Amino acid sequence: MSITVTVDGVPVTVEEGATVADAATAAGAYVPTLCFHEDHPALGTCRVCAARLDGRVVAACSAEVHDGAEVEVAADDLATMRRQVVGLLFAEGNHVCPSCEKSGRCDLQAVAAETGMLTSEFPYRYPGRETDPGDARIWLARDRCILCQRCVDLVRDDEGRPVFTLTGRGPDTRVELDHATAAGLSDEQVAAAVDLCPVGAILRKGVGYDEPIGARRFDVASVRERALRGERR
């Protein structure tokens, strides 16, 4: 069943069950996302997709619209919040874009530029995060991890067991790689896990800067362009 909502005052028609992000895209308004993956249920961890639904700030990836809903995306305070959320991520980890293999195809980097972040307004913390080099095929670089939990919630071995898990909590939360389980993954499963990571935290060993500058994913088309043509990931 179709319902009608307004996005920044523009009426659009969407299917019932559509999210705020879906409605925004239908209206041609870009809402940045990081943890959201179109093939999976919303994780709702990164909170970068701040939008307003009937006057309340919501995560656009998971909040559903209803007939007659009023969605706001462009308001200055929302833009500020979205920029602040990516700013928090840059301040919290060690995001050394100049030396990162994922540069140019990193969702965090691309989304940050779209939000207009020049530098983080939060104090940079320079955490000492241990890298886990112990797996034969996967390089886990925690400096870049944004704890989106895609790998934690979505990567499973053939028996349905988790491969990536969390430990600790609060600012000490970190991703762990279960080496024994990871060893049982096929090369295709490893490649899928690497592809799932929106940043350069999960990398395939032996692969480095394999795309030249200018030909990288977001060099070719920006994250905004890709999102607006329905290609979220």
Add this chain to the structure above:
Amino acid sequence: MSDDRRDLSHELPRTPVSEATVAARRGKLTVATISLCGCWGCNLSTLDLDERLLPLLDLVTITRSSFTDLKRIAGRCDVGLVEGGVANEENIETLRHFREHCDVLVSVGACALWGGIPSLRNSIGLDECLATAYLDSPTAVPGDRPTIPLHPEIPRLTDRVRPCHEVVHMDYFLPGCPPSNDAVFAVLDAVAHGRPIDLPTSLTHYD
């Protein structure tokens, strides 16, 4: 030691500038540049403007800069472009000097914005950094006395590398490692023509 201390270059008597030069510069915007703890690559991006520099120079006078080899900003300066983060005492002193003399101060490049590559030492800590660089360095001479520079005339390193805006107020930020020549041009052109700086997303890069 202070008795035989020589004058620093900016304390030497100045050669007066000719009337004609003063007149030609009148009304032009003054710009100063510096690299603190960085690689000078952002300054090179400025030089990379190539032929676009020439019309800009009709509007802009470069005062203290690596291009002019002037060490201090004389009087007020309209715009200061600061490359590099704050990693030692001298960086603090220089950045304070820029803040005191410049109306608008711009952080240019990854190091100025968040510390950049030099800030990789921040998560390691000063002790390990010094030990690795000086005591366990592959170039340390075997059998020599262990040495870490410690002398009043050598600036002490700060405990960690800081972005410029954590030391003084900065007015604008230009990301990139380095920012592209187009991004530098966008900023200088806006400043020279009195427009607000508004970097387009296409020129916002962190690498």
Add this chain to the structure above:
Amino acid sequence: MDGPSTTFSASSTASPPTSPPTSLVAPRLLAVHGHDRSRLLDMLWELQRRHGHLPEAELAALADGLGTTLGDVRQTASFYHLFHLRPAGRHRLYLADTVLARMHGYDHVLAALERETGATLGGVDPTGTFGLFSTPCIGLSDQEPALLVDDLVFARLTPDRVADVIGRIRAGAAPREVANPDGIPTHLREYVDALVETNVRTHGPVFFRPRTDVAAVIREAVALPPEKLRERVSLSGLRGRGGAGFDTGLKWRLCATAPAETRYVVCNADEGEPGTFKDRVLLTRQPELAIAGMVLAAYAVGARHGILYLRGEYAYLRHYLAHQLHLMREQGLLGRDIGGRTGFDFDVRIQLGAGSYVCGEESALLESCEGKRGNPRLKPPFPAQVGFLGHPTIVDNVETFAVVTRVLEEGPEWFSRMGTEDSAGTRLLSVAGDCDLPGVHEVAWGTSLHDVLTLVDAPDAYAVQVSGPAGGCVSVARNGHRRLSYEDLGCNGAFTVFDSSRDLLEVAREHLRFFVGESCGICVPCRAGNPALLDLATRIGEGRADASDLAHVESWAALLRGTSRCGLGVSSSRPLTTTLSDFPELARAAAARSGEQGLLASFDEQAAVAAYGPAAERLVAAREEGAGS
């Protein structure tokens, strides 16, 4: 967040179990709990009681038995700060580090503990006897400083008392012998009374009356159709006592009408808000009211199973509460055909938490009940629709359930006549701090702050932390006339009084520090934003704030309020924002001390360069010494 419990090296993931399998306890635990993942916390508790920590070999065996990975089991275990993944001493001591403890000699008690145990805070003494850790509020705000020792608790500590207790344990006494010298059986109320005080100061119309005949209330209620029962709860105007104030009758109706075969009733006894302890007192004095409330809820929504989620810090109550459940079963008030109603079967199990404030959030609590990390879920759907193991679930506070029992005893009109228009009835306050009558007070909703302060004998009150850190710091001079109620000054039960000698910015900073440590870490604004706010609060308190810092307070607080995933991040900025808004003179004082030209006030030049010289000299000297020897 005790270091040892949450850090381990990457390489240990791959190392094989070290103990021989025959010595493992895990297989027996798995069998006892039917290889049920949702009982993981129980199994972890059992392992820790046995070993003093959670050995990797045992966790690996649990993982095998549950069909998951070691990482997955650790994922749960490492979330809770009462669980230890490394040896943490034969006796684990947790000193409550709270604002109230710091007002009552925390520093001296900590020094005495370190001296007597030989352990430094966060570590284990060289003999492996004592592990000494700090923990947030343990629900004893009216008798701080307080210390958990294994499953026991010692309150009103002094350095002398510490020396006595530790000395006797060191000499070979078991902690239970020291805490309970008369050997009172642990399932009796006298045992609880021997450990802690239950200070009921003001009796109101609802609580701490002569004993309610819960059997009669239940018998009468289950004679009604369930919808009639829900209607009576709705008519009373009761709103949830946990803090959010959701309409209880509406919640029950949503649960009852959600399409499902199975429903659950969960009692939230995870009383973690610093400054709150009224649920502990209620569970000690009138547990039957809360349990009967669960039974009534079960009947009203059609649930067969209930869980009483008891915070790990209240472990010393669990035998007593289990015995209460047993007594109710004996009376036919739990079990089969309850209250004589054929087919109405319901029973309750106690789920012990393991140290996590955020588990008080209803969906995080359900995750914890399922044996997982206490990460709050995305809402909607709400627990009443999709709750425990996906089934519609009622989650209500201890006080809420207890009120339900009284409402059905006295009638909904009796209840709705008390209080105000939007806030029916009364509310239990946990009062502590600078007043002469700390303890539990029952007041009608609508009572003014001034009147409460008179009641608790706090003539010098300057500020009140209403609702704990998640609430607000309220100026008595500016807002003493405001009334406790959902429509004016909401209150979740915490009521902490400060006189003018207290440093309110320090209080705000301590509360922010609490939220930093208790954030689950799953969403960005809460995980990364709270540390940034804590930095701001520290700078403001130390007079090193820039004008931009004060501007950031509002902006960053709005970010956390707007975008956080659960109530923790939504409210965590309140200690700072409410302190600065109700005491603007504090902010002005901070700003006046900062803002010098040139270098930012927040940049400490001396501190930035001070480390280099000593580091260079120390490193060189150490190297020369090493070469010389």
